[in-house]
């Protein structure tokens with residue numbers, strides 16, 4: 001864990017505003033991404049008949065490509081402002097290619113107010129739903145650590161391996177989608193920023209309420225430093241990742257639906273103990289925090305739970321410069337979570 005104490009500095013990087021080629025009709029753009037007409041997306045979704053998800057800015061519909069191949073169509077709410085969010089998400093997704101980032105298959109763009117993204121379909125929905133205590137299935141420990149590792153790899157890719165580098169800006173469990181084998185894909189690049197660090201400057205056309213929505217992020221996940229300064233940086237993604245790790249370990253929501261209590265606050269005493277002492281954390285305290293539904297899980301290893309909590313504690317540190325980089329997280333998980341090698345996750349992807 002001592003490798004986390006190394007402070008890493010980042011340079012600024014220029015923003016690339018290259019627009020994707022916009023063509024009309026259902027034709028292939030860049031070889032793999034298809035541009036659809038309005039009729040095309042209506043036909044793919046059987047007139048938007050099956051809603052599979054919704055968020056603050058969009059509705060997501062089931063789409064069927066040739067044969068029985070399923071996809072998800074993310075339709076951005078029609079408005080001038082949200083059209084910009086759509087364009088930004090489209091431009092970012094066109095650049096990304098990673099096994100743990102949702103794949104863009106196509107898009108619709110009327111060049112005014114309406115846009116939609118055709119994405120690969122993830123049949124197990126999002127991680128928040130899977131961890132929910134009302135979910136029929138309990139996500140086993142080994143899947144939880146694999147998910148944490150894969151999300152860390154996805155963040156490492158956008159922060160350090162793609163060009164120009166990207167800050168996701170909204171890392172949370174409902175933006176982590178799961179395939180049939182519970183491998184994960186990071187989605188929702190609608191809040192992403194290109195470049196190492198950028199001051200968020202809401203456009204003057206925004207209403208006071210919409211300004212707040214864009215600035216504040218998702219309750220329970222937002223880096224307090226970002227809330228204070230409005231400066232988005234890679235370390236805000238690391239903070240969001242830390243909260244997701246707490247959710248994976250505890251099975252609790254980032255904000256409790258009943259009491260409105262934030263998980264980072266519930267976990268604070270344990271986190272302080274981890275950061276303050278060199279001694280091993282008391283097993284009893286770890287067990288108290290652990291998701292009780294994991295008690296009968298044969299894949300559970302308490303040492304791994306402690307490591308995951310240690311990783312979360314470092315990711316949530318303030319000031320942000322004390323938090324690890326995504327590649328330090330990936331490296332630490334490979335070194336300290338033995339089960340990852342059994343899952344074939346320790347290898348570079």
Ligand SMILES: Nc1ncnc2c1ncn2[C@@H]1O[C@H](COP(=O)(O)OP(=O)(O)OP(=O)(O)O)[C@@H](O)[C@H]1O
Pocket residue numbers: 052053054055056057058059060072074102119120121122123125126174175177187188190
């Ligand atoms: N490719 C997909 N496959 C399956 N389900 C998906 C897919 N994309 C999105 N969803 C579902 O729709 C939900 C909302 O998607 P997304 O986060 O992209 O929308 P949003 O409008 O950007 O939301 P937010 O309010 O977080 O900004 C996801 O949590 C997930 O349940």
